[in-house]
Amino acid sequence: MFRNAKNVGYYMIGKGSLAQLDDILKARRALVDGPAIFFLDHFFDGRDLESRLPVAKGDLVLYVDTTDEPTTHGVDAVTDRVKKHLDGRTPCAMLAFGGGSTLDTCKCAANLLTNPGRSEDYQGWELVRNPAPYKIAVPTLSGTGSETSRTGIVCNEAKNLKLGMNSDFTMFDQVLLDPDLTATVPRDQYFYTGIDTYMHCFESLTGNYRNVVVDALSEKAIDLCKQVFLSDDMMSDDNRERMMIASFLGGMAAGFVGTVHPVSAGLSMVLHMHHGIANCYALSVQEDIYPEQYGEFMAMMERQRISLPKGICDGLTDAQYTALYEGSIVHEKPLSNRLGPDFKKIFTKENVIDRFKRM
């Protein structure tokens, strides 16, 4: 059985393209009578982004706290707030301005507007039954690929499980890519997030589950990441634009990750570490599994003068080490993608905990 892959409906790219968002939204308002719901990363609270957006009377603007990654409880709470505002109406559009956390919060909340229950009911594959309202992604941080991917990742604390709502309905209908919006991202965060594209693309290319379209997109995204991170200034105007494309293509290719993402998920669950930097730590202890990419990654870190402080797992309890292991090993499909069906013979509890201790 081959997968019928859905594409993002429309995309616009260009420096300054945010100015055209009004036209796109006007077309939606003409079609649907309900308000627009804006999700903004709390980074923009008190800054000038909101004043530049085409917010109309009756719309709702929500600032999403992205201190930690989205949780099932957090998404449920946001959904309740949106439902209360909508009072039974259909939104003309739901718009997300931020990185993966903000975009994923918007994606998941949208699914919950048209599907009964709570967010944890939809963690998995093809569980969403009804189409979500129309959604627009405006990334202000590049790398996760959330703008084009079919997942919205949430952390389920009770289950110690980081898992997405994987569904065509989770996808955005429109993506707007304006590289001006990533000019103010802190350098470290820009690197940690951007490198996520490099990570999930090489994991896909070195795995057992392949397909030629995903391969082609991944190869191109990796090519762009190398141009960006092996250059002198990863945040030049041209490089920020390149990074937006890499993320966009990487998101289309996402889905078949390897052993970096599971270890990263463990860190996010137990240490509440953000996805991008968690990926960096995960790869930093997998020189035996991905020797070539490990070397390339280290060269990129050096070129961009990014460091990963050591000792992040020092002094944890045995229970916490076990939780780190369990939060990683649960991701059987990605682990077997790289290590084969006998992955537990390589990724033993001791082996995995030893890797965390080396971080």
Add this chain to the structure above:
Amino acid sequence: MFRNAKNVGYYMIGKGSLAQLDDILKARRALVDGPAIFFLDHFFDGRDLESRLPVAKGDLVLYVDTTDEPTTHGVDAVTDRVKKHLDGRTPCAMLAFGGGSTLDTCKCAANLLTNPGRSEDYQGWELVRNPAPYKIAVPTLSGTGSETSRTGIVCNEAKNLKLGMNSDFTMFDQVLLDPDLTATVPRDQYFYTGIDTYMHCFESLTGNYRNVVVDALSEKAIDLCKQVFLSDDMMSDDNRERMMIASFLGGMAAGFVGTVHPVSAGLSMVLHMHHGIANCYALSVQEDIYPEQYGEFMAMMERQRISLPKGICDGLTDAQYTALYEGSIVHEKPLSNRLGPDFKKIFTKENVIDRFKRM
């Protein structure tokens, strides 16, 4: 103003994926009560393709004569036949099985089902007003990119004009890519058509109108073309799959061609030459304009043992030479894309006719 680029809605790729067309079509039949309209390249008339397709009672199967490229008259005639069969009903799907000629015929006829008038009324940009019925592309020949492009090219004999219906409504909703379907293509035709992707992608990359998404997709498509055409067997299973992806990506990137396509259009109008081989002749006399690509193209021809017989424009009348020139020079946007606004100083009548005489 940045363009809001539309994507093909869904795509499926894989050797043998044609077997899943039934599922895709069933979902459409459940939604819309009308018949399915199948357009098949006449190459398949009397072969076994039709018997493998999910044709139901009441559907219409049309064989498209692709001896020459689609004309406004031809498309109008096909449209009339489809309208008569539909008798006011909406088709659940319009499906095209073939190369660019068959796919474009399907795209243009679909536009004419929901928009009044004749095909020549829509040759140009953004002239189509109403959405077309749902359409599925199943390429059996790779290279034109028609499966993902927003144009449907038709030749207007009365106006000596080869020009497409450029519109988001022209695009397919679903693409199904099964490399098994290109196994029986004659070698020459496989090369001439596949190389179209290489041509329109390098023309885009060497032009003045650029954008980073189109650049990224074009670069990847060219990369795949080189892998295919510089290998020992361009028609191996893997290479036919690669060529399908290259065409798919190239179609997404299409739109900003250079000086190859205008000269090729002249050949198609006056000598009724097919697009792919016409492109080859066009590049074969532009070693001064595209020296690097000319050399690469010659190496590909040699590797694949493809030849272009000389003398195709020998013995034409002056009126025919003038028509060749006029059918080329009318494409001002592509010509200025490569040669700048003063393109007529380089592409004088004498210069252009001399190129045709060298073919």
